[in-house]
Amino acid sequence: MEYLSSLENLWRVGLILITTAGVYTIITQACRISLFPGVLLRGRKHSTARTPPRSISPDNKTGISPALSPNYDSALPPQRRHALADFSCEAAPWRDVSEEEVRQNLLPMSANYKTSPSDKYTPMGFSVGEIKGLGDFPDYAKLSGVPLPSPYLEFEISKALPRPYRPFRWAYHQTMSLTKLETDWWIELENTYKSRIAQRKELFAKHGKQVLDAMPGSELACKELMEMVLQFVCARYPQYFTLVGKRVLHNKILGTEQDVTAKPPLEILLDNVPEDFGIMLRDDTTGYYFLRAAVICSALGWNVASKVGKQLHEIHEPIPDYKEKMQFSMDRFFTKMPTEKPIQRGSWGLEIGQPLYMPPGDPHEQLRLSQPTDLTIDECHLRVDWQTLRRLPLSGAVIFNFKALFTPIKEFQDEPGVPELVMKIITEGKKNLMDYKGVWHVQHVVLPELKKWAEEQKEKGLVPRNWEVATLDESPWFNGWQNKWHRQQGF
Template sequence: MAMHAIIWLASAIALSLITFLTLSRSQKNVVLRRLGLTGRNASRPSTPSLEKQTPSKPLASSTSDLLATLPPTPRDQLRTVIHKLSATQQEAIGDLSFDADVFARSLLGLEEDYRTADDSKYSYMGFSVRELKALGDFPDYSTISEVPMPNPYPEFNIDRALPRPYRPFRWAYHQTMSLTKLETDWWIELESTYKERIAQRKELYRKYGESVLQWLPGSELVCKELMEMVLQFICARYPQYFSLSPDNSRFENRILGTVSVIKEKHPLLILLDNVPEDFGIVLRDPESGYYIFRAGIICSALGWNVRTKIGMKLHEIHQPIPDYKEKMQFSMDRYFSKMPANKPIQRGSWGFEVDQPLYMPPGDPHEAYRDVQDATLTRSRIHLRVDWQTLRRLPLSGGVVFNFKALFTPLEEFRDEPYIPSLVLKVLREGKKSIMKYKGTWHTEHIVFPALEEYEKEQVKNGIIEKDWEPKTLEESPWFPGWQEKWHRQQGF
C-alpha cells in the first residue's frame, strides 16, 4: 500500500497539473471556486479547513530544464535564525554572503557526504557546508522552512487516542485527486496502537533488514535533518510524552520508557525506535536534475519493498502506472524540481483489506486473499485501510520526503457515518475500471457491497441521509458530517 501511496500521490500531482493547465481562465476560476479556494469552510470549528493546492506554472517539457532548475532557497531565513545561535556558531557561519555563480558550480555530489566535504560546497537549497556545520544539531527548522511548529496537544492520551477518521472518498472519482495543504499540527499523528506498531516495525526490520530500511551514500544530511525535524515535532506536539535533553544529545520517550542517545544510532534507526511512520526520501542528482530514492523506512508496503526501489528515479519507481512516461513523467519531474520547502501537502489513499496487513512483501501468504472472494469471510475481518500521506521538502538538504501512516478502520464503523456507505458504493460500482482494478478491492467486494447496502438503507430509514441524495464528494472531505463528535466520544473527551 505504501507503494500505492507514492504512485497515487505522484499521479495526483501530475493529473492536477495537466487538467488544470488545459482550462481557460474563466474555467480555472470556476474550478477554484468549486475547490473552495475563495473562502473557508466553517463546518469544522476545531480543525482548520483544508486549503486546496493549485499548481505552479510549469517549465517547458524537456530534461534540460530539470538540470537548470532548483527549488527556491530559504537561506534568507538565516538572518532570523542566526540571532538565536551562540557566538561561536555565528562566527563560524560568517557574513551570509552568497555568490550564485559559485553556488551553481559547487553543488554537493549525489553520493557526497557533507560531513567530509569541502566547506565551500553547497546543498542545492543554497546552504554552504560551512553554514550547515555551523548550524549544528537541531537548528530552528520551523523558521528556516517557514512551516510552523505544532501546537501542544494536552488532551492527548496515547492509551485512548484514535486517528482522525479519514474517509478520502470522492465522486466523481476520476476528476480530482484532492491535494490539500498540510495541516501542520497533524504531520505526525500518534494513536493507541503506538506500542504495538513500534514493536511490529522493529521486528520487520530484524527479519527483513534492508528490504524495509536502507540509506545510500549522500543521504547523511537529509536523514539527520528528517530525524531532527520529527523529534522536534513530537516533542512540541506531545510534550507529556517526549522531550530532548538540554544539550539535544538524548531523546526521552515516556510511552516506551526509553532514552535514546542520538549519536549512537543512524538517524533512521532513531526514527524506527520511536515513530510508527513510513518515510521515503528522494534527492536531486546534480548531474541530471532527476530525483532519486536514496533512503527510507517503509514497513507498510504491499507487494514491493525498499530493496527493489532504492536508487531509482521517480519515473522508474512509477513505471507500473500505464502511460506514466508519455503523459505524466515531465509534469512530475517539474513539480519536484520546483517544490518549495514552505508548501508541504497531504492527501489520502485507500483500499479494503482482509484483517490488517501492514507489510506484505512479494510472495507473502496474505497475497492469496487477493485472488479469491472467500465465502467464509465475515464483516468483522474487513477493514478500510487509509494511508494518510504527506509530501514536503526539507529546508537544508532539499530532500523531498514522503511519509505515510497506515490506518485501519473496521467496515462496521461506516454504519453511523452519514453518506459514507452511499458514496463508497458509488465509487466501487462506477469508478473508472482501470483505477478500481489497480486499487485491488475485488477480493472484499462480496462482503463490502451487501454491508454498505444495508447501512445505506438504515441511514435513509432513520433520516440520517436524504432518500434521493446523489453521491458526491462531501464538503467535509476527507471526513464526514459529525465526525468530530464521534471521534471525541470514542476517545472519551
C-alpha cells in the same frame, strides 16, 4: 494607425489571458496529481496496496521522447539561505549568494556532506560550512518557514484514535488530490503506538535493507529529517517526549532514554516514531529526484529494496495512468516545491484483516485472488495510508511520509454519505484503478452491507433521498466526524 494599435493591444491582452489560464491549469493539475499513488489536493489516489513513495526519471521508460523531456538540470528549488540571517553563526556568517554560484558549486547527490569541501552548496543554497556551523538540532521552524506544532496536552496515548480519514472521491479518476498540510498533525500518534513500534522493529530485524536503507549522499537528509521529527514530537507531545542536551531522547511511552547519535538517524526514527519515511534527493546533473533513503514498514506489494535508487516515474510505474496523466506534472512539482508549503493526501484500499507489510510474494497476496465464501464483514477493513509531502530546508530533500490506519468497514454504517459513496466508487469506478486497488476480493461481502446502510441512512434522514453521489463536503472526513471521534476516544 490608431485602429492597428488597438488591435495590437487587444492581441497582447488576449495573449496574457491565455498564458495566465495555461499557468493556472498547470498549477491546478500539479496540485491534483498523485505524488505517490495516494497523494491528492482534495482527492486521492489509487490503492493503498502498492502505494510507495514515487520517483522521477527522464529516460525512455517514461514513454516520453528524450527530445521532449523537460530539462531541470539548472532548476533549483525555492532558496532558503535567507533564513540564515536569523541565526548567529560565527563559524559560517551569513552572506548573500547568487543562485548561479550555488549551481556551479552543487554538492553531488551521492556525496557525504561530512567529508565534502565547505564551499559546496545544497540545492537550497546552504554551504557545507554553514550547515556544519548550525550544529545539531537548529531551529527548523525558522529554517523551513513551517512553525512547530502547538502542544497537545489533553492527548492520552492509551486512548488516542487516529482521525477518521475517509479520502473517497467521486468522480473517481487518477489525480493527486493534494491539500495544504495541517502542520499540527504532521506526525499523528494513536493507541497502537507500542505494538506498532515493536512490530516495525521486528520487521527490520527480519528484513533489514528491505525495509530500511540509506544510500551514499543521504547522510544530511537523514540527520535533518530525524532532528525535525524529534523536534516535532517533543513540541506536540511534551508529556511524552523530551530531548535533553540535543542528544538524549526521553520517551515516556516506552520508558526509554536514547542517545540519538548512537545509531543511524533512520533507526532512531524506527525506534520511536511509527511512521514511514521516503527521502527523495535532487540529482545534481539532471535535476530529477531519486529515492535515496527510506524506512518503510507499511508497504503492500513493494518494499524499500525494490524502489531505492530509482527515479520518481520508475517508482510509480505500476500506477495506472501515471505516465500519461501525472509524470510530467509530478516531475515539475518536485522541482518547484517550497519548504513552507507542505501538503497532505490520503490513499485507501479495502483489506481482509490488517496487513501492515506485504512485500512481493507474501502469502497474504493470495487472499486477493479469490472471494472467500466464508468471509464476514467483521474481517473487512478500510486501510488508509495518510500521506504528507514536504521539502527539508537544508538538504532540499523531498520527504514522503505516511502511516497505515485500519478501520472496520462496519464503522461506515453511521457515517453520512460514506456507504453510498464507497459503493459508487467500487461499482462504477474505472476498472484499471479498481483492479490496482484490489477491492474485488472483498466486494462480494462489502457491497451488500454498503447498500443496506445507504438505504438506512436515507430512511433516518442522514442523507437526502435525492442526493447525487459526490465527494463529501467534509472530505477527507464526513459530517459529524469530530463528535464521533471525540466520543470514541474519550477526549
